[in-house]
Each structure stands twice: as C-alpha cells, then as structure tokens.
Amino acid sequence: MQTTSAPLLSNALPPCLAGRVLDLGFREPPKSPAGTRSFAKDDGIYAEGDPATHYYKVLAGVVRTSTILKDGRRQIDSFHVAGDLFGIERGKKHRFSAEAVGAAVVMSFRRCNLDAPSARDWALATQVVATAFESLERAQRHKVLLGRRSATEKVAAFLLDFSDRVHLDSIELPMSRIDIADYLGLTIETVSRTLTQLERNAIIELPTARRNIVLRNKSALKRLNS
C-alpha cells in the first residue's frame, strides 16, 4: 500500500493503442481466429446482467468495466489493457458492463469450473485465479483512492500509475476525461480543472493534443500521492 497508488492498467505495454491510426486500421477488421473479435470505440462487449458464460482477454486496445446507477451516475471499476483477463464472475451474471475504450481486440474463453477444472481447463483456471487475486489487490487500492483522497491526489495517482506502465514521462491517454472522472469518482470539470492546476504549478504539461500529458515533476506528483 503505502506510497503506491491504485494501479490502473495491470499489464506492461502496449501503451496507448487506442489512437487514431489504430481506429482506422480496425474499421476493416483482420481475419479473426476463432473466439477473437474486434470492437470499435464504445462498443459493448457484454452488459451488466448478461449471463457470465465466458472470460475475456484483451489482445489490443483498452477495455473498461463499469456500472451505471439508476440516475445515470457511472463508476468505472477498472481499465483492462492487452494481456488482461476480464469478465470473471463468481455468480451467474456479469455485475458490470464491458466496453471498448478505443478500438480493441478481445478473445473469449468459455468459462470453466474452478472447483474442479478439467485437464484442458487447468491452465485457464490458474490464470483466472491469479487474475482474481490481482484484481482484488487493485480494487483494495482503488477503494482507498475513492474513499479518502482529494481530487488532486486522485488525479496525481492516476497519472503516476499510467506513466509507470508505459515507462515514459510523456503519456498518451487512451480514455476520455469522462472515463477518468468516472474512474476516480469525480466530474469531468473537476478532472479538467485539476489538470490545469497541475500545469500552472509546472508539475505537468498539457500540449495541444488533449490526450497527451507530459509529467514535468514526478516527485511533486508522488508527494501528492501521500
């Protein structure tokens, strides 16, 4: 726990596949191996309440899992990047919906019995359990962020987390401000204002490309991360 922030993207690279170039590429989907599908920006992969018959793995792009309250408020549970398994449920239904953040390629696996996996399911079952443990750890860190941190701290944690993945100080966010806000439990206006404020304090830089952010003073960001 301590100085770490809630890890955002659980896998190393690829950084931000959801750029314009890829968007175009995916409009004419490549021939897909069985169980592999391509999704465009904001396409639904499954919806809250759908029977949870499969697990999914991100091959390219970024996927978000989220839930929407009756009055429209949304909470993003997690962002999943290439290599991540998602859609794992204990019960029979999906309790979040999953959508592509940008263009994305996703592979699906028929759900297996975790209590007594068949021989051919064994490897998958192991991965599923590992993913569940990892998700739990991340969810726990995310809770601290949501429950006990200010807008500035939340955004700082988000940026640091992201730059840790891509090993760069200049990051290209795959998701919109709305996604960031709904992940951090804020509004888009607060996210925007916080970023502007960080820029005024010379901690980050916001080039004209809106989704590009340059971290100028990481130690200041880390300090904000308590």
Add this chain to the structure above:
Amino acid sequence: MQTTSAPLLSNALPPCLAGRVLDLGFREPPKSPAGTRSFAKDDGIYAEGDPATHYYKVLAGVVRTSTILKDGRRQIDSFHVAGDLFGIERGKKHRFSAEAVGAAVVMSFRRCNLDAPSARDWALATQVVATAFESLERAQRHKVLLGRRSATEKVAAFLLDFSDRVHLDSIELPMSRIDIADYLGLTIETVSRTLTQLERNAIIELPTARRNIVLRNKSALKRLNS
C-alpha cells in the same frame, strides 16, 4: 450489482457478538485450541507491512482491516465476522492492518501454496480462493459506494446491509461511528448527522443505546439505495 449495496459482513450469523456481555466473558479467555487467540477491543492482529505468513479466520466477534495514510486519514477495507477468512495476500506482506473491533476470537492457518497445494492444504486452498472471489465482489460493490454515492445513500446501504445479515430490523452495531465513517469514506460528524436526519424522517429510530438502531421504514432505505 443493481439494487444491492456493498455487502458489509460476509457471513450469516452470529449477529453482534461484540456486546458488553461477551466483552466481559473474554476478559478471562477460554482455553484456546492451538492457533486460536483472543483479542480485546482495538487489539492489533497484524499490521500493514507485516510478512503475510498466515491466514486468519474469525471465530467470534468482528475484525476490521484498514490502512492509514500519512496524514492520518484511514480507510477501512472490510469488516469480517464469524466464519470469515481474512488476511489473504498475493504478495509477501499484509497491505492492510487488522484489528479487533470488539472482543474477538481468531484462528490462524499457516499460509499455503495456492499454485500447488499439498494434500492437507487442499481444503484450505479452496476456501482461500473462494474467499478471494467473494472479497473481490464485495470490493467492487464497495467501490461504487465510495465513488458515486452521497452520504445518505452510503449510510442507508450500510444499515440495510447490516440488517440483511442479522435478519432483524433492530440492529446492534459492533463498531463505533469512527469505524462506520472510515468504512464509508465520511467523517463521524456526517455519519451522525445522517443518522439523525434519517430518524427525523421516521426511517430509523435511535434508542438511547448509541449502537442500537431500529429500521422503521426499510423500503425508504432501499429507495435511497438507488
């Protein structure tokens, strides 16, 4: 997800063992089976950063797992009641601390290898995995509560969740207002004010015993739960 609130206590009964009677009982601890220890109110079971060599199971009472930020803000991750397994970690260290909420009895198990459990560890490993999945599900619901709900909704969810466990409309909270606040990401003042407000609206009743709450209008509470 939907109408459900973040489940607070993951096991059925016993309801609120942390009352005065039991407190007294535990002052002279019963002879403990190996691996079983009794704790008084606020006793630490393990601390954040401690090597995670064991799992723990609540036999009686309630245990909270929590983390404290540098500036003293605290977030309670979870309350654990009799029957619950806690202290499960993926890494080598505990990322939260665990303390007894009231008097509590806790049993410990040497941690086992989940990838290749020995024959005698098999049953425990299965339980650990099941607990991890359950904890993940609860953490996800808790996140929605922390990120996207108002103080009133948080408190309503908390109360409903609790009364669901004990199957009673008159509940006896084992934890203080501070614990509730730190679980819900609020301050004690806000929790107190919210409860008072609910009482004014004839939704709950607050008898003189401060930890006793009677739910007078559950459907109104559920409505607050979105």
Add this chain to the structure above:
DNA sequence: CGTCTCTTTGACAGCATTCAACGTGTGTGG
C-alpha cells in the same frame, strides 16, 4: 466552412468537512 464531440473555463450552489462545544453513558475513586 460548418457541425459534432471533447475539453476547458467561469460563476454559483450545495454537500461534506472542519472546528468547536455540548451531551451522554461508563467506570473509577473518594
């Protein structure tokens, strides 16, 4: 060049926190 979407900025309101004081119940010691 105009439309559409995303983002930023501003003004204002409101909810939750902060700071402070007051109750209330419990346990202790005179």
Add this chain to the structure above:
DNA sequence: CCACACACGTTGAATGCTGTCAAAGAGACG
C-alpha cells in the same frame, strides 16, 4: 453513593471542495 474523568456521540456554525449549470474553445470530419 456520588463526583469526576473519559470515551463516544451529537449538534452548531462556518469554510471549502467539488458538483452543477452554462458557455466558449479546439480538433476532427464531412
């Protein structure tokens, strides 16, 4: 048995952070 201290909880007033509502800026695309 009562006085007092202490922990816990409630209430009040004021501040402030974040949300809400509204409008303007900036790119992308046709």
